[in-house]
Each structure stands twice: as C-alpha cells, then as structure tokens.
Amino acid sequence: MKTVTDNFIKDLINSGVTTFFGVQGGACARIIESIVKNKGNFIPVLNEQSAGYFAHGYYKANRKVAGLVFTTGPGLTNGLSGIAACFYDNVPLIVLVGQVVKKLNIANKTNTKMVGFQEVQHLKVCETISDYRYKFDNAQKYLIQRKNIVHNVKDKVQIVEILDDVQRELVKVKLTKIKSKINFKKNSKAKLLSIQDDLKKSNNPLIILGNGVFNIKNRKKLVSLINNSKINYCATWGGQHIQSILSNRNNYKGLFGNHSPGIVNDMIKKTDLIISLGCSLLQHQAGKNYDNFAPNAKIYFINNNLEDCKRAKIQFGKRLKYFNVDIDEIYNLFKFKYNSLVNKISHNKINNNYPVNLFVEILKYAKKNNSIVFSDAGATLSWTFQGANELKNCPPVYTAFNLHAMGYANCAAVGAKISNKKKNILCIIGDGSLPMNVQELSWTKRYPIKLIIIDNEGYGIIRQTQQDFYKSVYYGSDFKNKKSSLPKFNIPKILNSYGIPCKNVTKYEHLIKSLNWLHKSNYSKALILKINYKARVQN
Numbered sequence: 199m200k201t202v203t204d205n206f207i208k209d210l211i212n213s214g215v216t217t218f219f220g221v222q223g224g225a226c227a228r229i230i231e232s233i234v235k236n237k238g239n240f241i242p243v244l245n246e247q248s249a250g251y252f253a254h255g256y257y258k259a260n261r262k263v264a265g266l267v268f269t270t271g272p273g274l275t276n277g278l279s280g281i282a283a284c285f286y287d288n289v290p291l292i293v294l295v296g297q298v299v300k301k302l303n304i305a306n307k308t309n310t311k312m313v314g315f316q317e318v319q320h321l322k323v324c325e326t327i328s329d330y331r332y333k334f335d336n337a338q339k340y341l342i343q344r345k346n347i348v349h350n351v352k353d354k355v356q357i358v359e360i361l362d363d364v365q366r367e368l369v370k371v372k373l374t375k376i377k378s379k380i381n382f383k384k385n386s387k388a389k390l391l392s393i394q395d396d397l398k399k400s401n402n403p404l405i406i407l408g409n410g411v412f413n414i415k416n417r418k419k420l421v422s423l424i425n426n427s428k429i430n431y432c433a434t435w436g437g438q439h440i441q442s443i444l445s446n447r448n449n450y451k452g453l454f455g456n457h458s459p460g461i462v463n464d465m466i467k468k469t470d471l472i473i474s475l476g477c478s479l480l481q482h483q484a485g486k487n488y489d490n491f492a493p494n495a496k497i498y499f500i501n502n503n504l505e506d507c508k509r510a511k512i513q514f515g516k517r518l519k520y521f522n523v524d525i526d527e528i529y530n531l532f533k534f535k536y537n538s539l540v541n542k543i544s545h546n547k548i549n550n551n552y553p554v555n556l557f558v559e560i561l562k563y564a565k566k567n568n569s570i571v572f573s574d575a576g577a578t579l580s581w582t583f584q585g586a587n588e589l590k591n592c593p594p595v596y597t598a599f600n601l602h603a604m605g606y607a608n609c610a611a612v613g614a615k616i617s618n619k620k621k622n623i624l625c626i627i628g629d630g631s632l633p634m635n636v637q638e639l640s641w642t643k644r645y646p647i648k649l650i651i652i653d654n655e656g657y658g659i660i661r662q663t664q665q666d667f668y669k670s671v672y673y674g675s676d677f678k679n680k681k682s683s684l685p686k687f688n689i690p691k692i693l694n695s696y697g698i699p700c701k702n703v704t705k706y707e708h709l710i711k712s713l714n715w716l717h718k719s720n721y722s723k724a725l726i727l728k729i730n731y732k733a734r735v736q737n
Contacts, residue, residue, distance in 0.1 A: 199368040202340050203232040213348045215265050219249040223269020224710040226294025228365045244637040248609040250280015255614025257289045258596040259618040265292040282327040285355045286600035294610040295320050300365040320359050329354040337367040346447040409436025410476020423532040437585050439594035447530040453587040455483045457580040457737050472497045483658040488513045557585025563713045564593045569622040574607035576659035578628040578652045580735040605634025613647040642721025649724035655731045700724040
C-alpha cells in the first residue's frame with residue numbers, strides 16, 4: 199500500500215502532468231517528495247506568484263499541462279495571480295495545496311478566521327478563478343474524486359486541497375491508467391448547413407480566430423481550409439499564433455481590437471457576417487458599445503464554453519447565434535470556395551510609426567531565429583502586437599491575454615523553455631514590469647532566454663491614461679513626479695547581479711547590430727531598448 203500523495207501523483211504523471219512549479223513548505227513537503235520519488239519534475243520557483251506564469255508559458259510552448267504545488271496560507275494566496283492568468287486564458291492547470299491536519303482544520307466549522315497555523319479556506323478563495331475544487335479530508339475522498347480530476351486535467355483549472363495527515367494515509371489503489379478527455383458537444387448538421395447557407399449568401403463574410411483556436415490540434419489544417427475557401431479572416435491577439443503557420447496571407451487580413459489599428463477594424467464595420475471561432479468578443483476586442491461592433495452583421499459565435507456563449511448572446515442580442523461544436527465538424531464549414539473580397543483588400547503595409555518599427559525589427563529577428571515570443575503588459579505588449587500586425591509572417595507571441603499581468607513574461611519564458619527545449623525563447627518586458635518578478639531572473643540565467651527590456655521610464659500606458667483623463671499628472675507612474683514617484687533602480691546592475699550580460703540601445707541604427715549580438719550565443723543575454731518617454735500607443 200502507498201500513501202494518498204504517492205498514488206495521486208502517480209495518477210497525474212500517468213495522465214501527462216510530469217512537471218510541477220511551486221515553493222516548498224511544511225504542508226506541501228510530502229507532495230513534493232512524492233513528485234520527485236515518482237520521477238516527476240519539481241521546479242522550485244522563488245515566489246509562488248511566478249508559478250502560474252511558468253505553467254502558462256509551459257503550456258503555450260508545447261501544449262503540455264503543468265501542475266502547481268503550494269503550502270497552506272500564504273503559499274496559496276501568493277499564487278493567486280498565476281492561477282488567475284491560466285483560468286482566464288483557458289490554460290489547463292492542476293493546483294495541489296497542502297492544508298493543516300484534520301483536528302486543526304475547523305475554522306469553517308467554528309465560524310472563525312483561523313485555527314490551525316496559516317489555515318486558510320483555500321477552495322473558497324479560489325472559487326472565482328478555477329473550474330473545479332476538491333478537498334481530500336480523508337483517503338476515501340481521493341478514491342472517489344481521482345477519476346474526475348484526471349478526466350478534466352487536459353482542459354480545466356482544478357484546485358485540490360489535501361490535509362497534511364491525509365497525505366500520509368495509506369490507501370490501496372489499482373493503478374490503471376485513467377484517460378483524460380476533452381468533451382465537445384456535437385451539433386446537428388442542420389446548424390452547420392445554416393452557416394454554410396449564410397456564407398454563400400454573404401457579400402462580405404469575415405472569420406475571426408481567437409485564443410481558443412490554440413487548443414485545436416490540427417491548426418494547420420484549419421488555416422489551410424480557410425485559405426482555400428477564399429473567405430477573409432483575421433485574428434485577435436490571442437489568435438495571432440496562426441501567423442507562424444501561414445503559407446500565404448492572401449485572405450488573412452491581420453489583427454483587430456482597441457490597440458490594433460489597421461484595416462480589419464474598418465472591415466468589421468462593413469461586414470455582413472462574422473464567424474467568431476474561439477474568440478470571446480470581450481471589451482478589448484469589441485469595444486464598450488456592442489451595437490457599434492459589426493453593426494450590420496449576423497454573428498455566429500462558436501465557443502466550447504456555454505457560459506461565454508450565454509454572455510455573448512446577452513451582449514449582442516438577436517443577431518448572435520451560438521453553439522458548441524466538435525472540432526471535426528468545424529472543418530466541414532470551410533470545404534467550399536466562397537465569393538469574398540479576398541483580392542480587393544490588401545493587408546497592412548509596414549510603416550515607420552515609432553516605436554512600432556523597432557518591434558517589427560525585433561520580431562523579424564525572432565522569426566529568423568526560430569523563436570517563441572513572450573511579451574509582458576502595457577505599452578510593451580501593445581507595441582509588440584502592432585509590430586506583429588505589420589509582418590506577413592511572424593513568430594507566435596504569447597502573453598497573459600486576459601489578465602494582462604505585469605511581471606508575467608520573464609516567468610512564462612522560462613516555463614516555455616522547460617517545455618520546449620528545441621525552440622529559442624525571446625522575452626519582451628517593460629522596465630516597470632521587470633521588478634515585479636525580478637527574482638526569477640535566476641531561472642532566466644539557467645536557461646538561454648533572450649531578454650529585451652523596453653525602457654520608457656516607468657509605466658508608459660498608465661501615463662497615457664493620465665494624459666487623457668488626469669491632466670497629465672503622473673502620480674506613481676514615472677521617476678520624475680515630486681509628490682509620488684517610482685523608486686529608482688538600475689537595470690544593468692540588476693541584470694549583472696544575476697550574471698546576465700546586457701547592452702543599452704539608444705539609437706534605431708544600432709538595433710540590428712545589437713540584435714545580432716543578442717541572438718549570437720547559447721546563453722542568456724539582454725538588450726535594454728530606450729524608448730522616448732512621451733511615446734504613445736496608437737488606438
């Protein structure tokens with residue numbers, strides 16, 4: 199007989215979850231011991247918040263699901279932002295959190311704040327940022343729930359709290375491999391035929407590919423079919439990864455959204471039919487006034503989250519029809535050639551808009567060096583995707599698409615490299631974001647991650663908001679304000695303290711040479727790219 203933790207970890211490893219990120223602690227020490235003992239991989243990050251970002255990048259680089267391990271109390275509460283980043287982007291995740299022993303785990307029963315040391319009601323805390331939550335307060339609970347957990351491991355965020363004494367309980371389990379599964383609701387052929395009929399009648403249809411397309415195993419087949427169908431299509435930031443697999447871009451028109459200026463936003467105003475595939479059509483995509491988004495279009499909303507479908511129906515009303523769909527059925531939609539404006543609208547042309555032109559050069563080099571790109575938040579993120587929108591072919595760019603967490607990219611980049619050692623990894627992060635998880639540069643040093651730090655003297659996107667709405671009073675967003683300035687820090691000294699060599703780039707003409715220096719090695723390096731303090735993000 200083996201312990202509950204030994205058996206449970208074996209279940210997870212057999213289902214493909216072999217790598218776990220977390221921080222050691224008294225209530226999770228046995229869980230970590232079980233991971234290592236069962237030949238799993240435990241990566242001890244230096245702050246629990248980072249763990250979820252590592253797992254996010256780990257999944258984006260190779261579609262591998264990771265686990266997190268936290269101790270009770272601050273272990274879990276420190277990790278909430280990382281869990282939330284995965285949840286809001288539909289990145290599957292299994293979170294294992296230790297808890298105090300049974301006799302002390304009674305705060306809920308006694309209606310008090312805390313009884314055991316660092317006792318926190320973890321499952322209640324995680325209720326809005328997870329799909330399923332389980333509590334193992336005896337061995338029988340593990341035996342009852344193990345199949346449900348493994349079945350959902352490939353597509354859900356799950357939190358499992360295991361009491362310290364239950365972790366040690368011996369239990370007899372028949373270790374047959376439990377298959378994980380992803381459920382899709384099949385739709386009738388009549389519904390698919392109605393979409394095909396509308397496509398044939400449409401004068402100007404448009405397909406939107408969102409973040410959800412990432413989870414389609416054969417993305418190349420889908421993109422190829424859409425190309426051959428001659429229907430114009432575009433992508434959200436979350437769907438940008440398709441740019442890396444485009445053989446041609448005849449009917450791919452680029453990115454759209456609040457911070458993606460270009461022809462697609464104009465096309466959306468004129469289209470009469472939208473097929474939204476794996477796109478949530480949230481505020482940063484569709485704007486605040488949903489009546490103004492594609493005002494003359496019927497919208498087919500294809501999404502595997504029923505609650506998202508219901509929400510979209512409320513926002514867009516009668517002109518939106520939604521349904522869940524089996525992936526194989528989606529392919530059938532595009533096995534026809536439709537009349538379209540494919541040859542009448544050209545894609546964006548590269549311009550000299552500063553500083554987007556700098557990001558175009560950065561992404562060209564990333565493509566040349568077979569890189570996956572992770573970009574952080576704020577102005578840095580917007581300029582990265584605006585640069586991507588100027589290119590015919592571009593490497594995939596990932597971020598915490600919905601949470602937009604600062605301090606994400608350097609952590610996710612390391613997780614990606616652990617997941618996919620064949621790819622080069624480039625991290626683009628702002629000078630304001632770097633201190634958020636600066637401690638994880640220790641891991642950046644261990645792996646050959648390339649860093650580009652965008653130095654616009656603080657929080658550029660916040661200053662832009664302050665310019666527009668707060669009379670350009672920069673409280674807490676730069677190093678100059680006399681009443682509330684950011685504390686000064688020295689980026690080269692920070693990087694050097696972690697053993698990461700760096701170069702300052704202050705002129706555009708020096709960028710190409712500096713990019714050559716950055717990529718010409720198999721160890722971590724950094725460029726610090728100086729951006730004008732007044733540079734704005736174009737809407």
